[in-house]
Amino acid sequence: MSASAPHSSTSHPIPPHVGGGERRWQIVLLLLLTAAAFRLPGLFYPSEEYFDEVYHAKTAKQYLEGQPPTEWVHPPTAKLLIAVGVWAFGYEPWAWRLAPAIAGTLLAPVFFLFARRVLPTERAALLASVLLLADGVYLVQSRIAMTNIFAVLFQVSAALAVLRAALAERLPFLEMSLAGVLLGLALSTRWTSLWAWGFLGLVLVVVRKRRLTSPGCSSTIRPRRWSPSSATSGTTTRT
Template sequence: MSGKIIGEKECTRRAEQQFMARGNSPRGSNSMQNVSQGTMKPNRVWITALTVGVIALALFLVGISKPSSTFYDEFQYVSSARAFLAGASNPNPEAPPLGKLLIAVGIKALGDNPWGWRIAGSVCGALTLVAIFLWTHLLLHDYVLALTACTLTLFNNFLFVMSRVAMMDVFLVMFIMWGLVAFTAVLEWKGLSAMTRRFILGFAGTMFGLACACKWNGIDTLGIVLATSVILLLVAKRSGDNRIVRYRTHLSQVGILPLIVALLVVPVAAYSLSYWPLCRSLHRPFTWSELLSMNLYIWRFHLATPGNKAIASPWYTWLFATNPQRGLSYLVGNVVVMWGGLLALAFCARSFWKSFPEALVLVLYAGNLLQWGFTPCKSTFYYYYYPAAMFLGVAIPLALRQLPERVLGIRPAFILVVAAAVIFVVCYPRMAHLDAPWDCAFGCWS
């Protein structure tokens, strides 16, 4: 009898292995966990991520040479990149150097022209979308919802505009999102060794440090990640949620000291090292005193500079803004994603104490928005909403999880994606700087 039972178990085990080998994993399984098992085979998640990146890059590059001259804040950053390549004095010392160095790489590769100025931003915008897809898949373990988040983000208007202008925000958000991908992988992936988990967390810390080296606002997301780690370690042991307990186990495997190194020491080191090429170009010593001097200048500059009051707007007006920013490619958020995302955040708030993904997305959005109520700068501008707005496309699929999968035979996600696509198409001629008469193909904006 015992031999018969053993034989039945062996047959069951082999059948399960054959089932999984055919790729028929049950809904909700995380296909990305192949990485943790050392069998990272090409599957639809990785193939989709690559496809998303290629499509986004192609969309961002079409017509990127328009306008043919620098516009909005491009001049100061492009001028700084030119100075870096020429070894001249930095004309834009009021901002950290990394984003300007990336623009300089584009100019070095493609020349001092619109393609050279903007190519780095387009590449980073495409990488941002890839990160959104992977991060949402890690959080939700759902391919369709991850693809929904990715598509809504592509159509939110912010990503398109900011990926086609030589400014710092697209670099900031790209590094933030890849830091979140790495951090969430540390929490989610099973079967990793302690050393591998520490390495991935160190990569996350590096990404957050490089985000700060583009704009100091990266510190907000780093702070949220650090606080999340501490809460999971100190509070999660009393949680009855198996997912939270698993997260605590994985962070405990990393260890307290390596976690501190990864999320405090590594970001500071990555941030500091971004100044080395600048110091070398300026023939200045790469020392702590020099770094302190440069960063004190940035701090004092933003405390004292009033900014352009004519185009400034308070942070709390951004949520429901409908007037396009004519000086910045007629930027205005896609109302389907912006307003639908705010409604979705209300659903997330209802599940704040019950579900980790909802809580994390809500805190990340709030942190990246509310910082502007406390940041000591004289003026704020609508495009500052970009980092926070990127989480709205993820919030919507989180809310959709609480709705029926189909309504009258149609997925709600499909309806939202189509609606967002229509609004994006209407906005496209202006955002893409199309020539007349195509710029007013869907009506001229005031």
């Protein structure tokens, strides 16, 4: 009587992208809450204008009062956004710093979504986002009534929209329109955002050309994804 061969079960690897969408939005929420925890508390200190707040916060108030602006070097969008807090809560330190703090809070999850597009793994994108959160420059710019943080938020958001459009089968109207609006907001915040127009335009042309003319061209930009054929070899493909 021959012994029967033991039953062997073959383990099937779980595709890395299964549940990835839900996990991605969990990370987005975590980054949003973490950024808010470091940017929103204590906006009332110091209790007076400091550094360039003497120009930007005061100009926001002057816009509300219909007076000629003190600061006119850069376009008005950021100062108008600062004015929203002043209009809603009065000319208080935390009120004129509220809009920059919100912009700095939103920057973290937007940057993660952008990094997820250009880096090969979710872990790398998360690490890049953590480094952004830990950067003192972005923390300070998020807690002071200045224009820089608005420009960065609009530029990164525009870059995400442009990249999504460039990697699509056909140029999507929504992403291209959104990119145009965001680039317009960036330029209407700081003139230095003009470089983003040229750079992102070049990115769109180069990526789009490779996307259409070279097989697998998007593999140099888009994250790696699991495919059934790679399950047994332990490798991943990019789409």
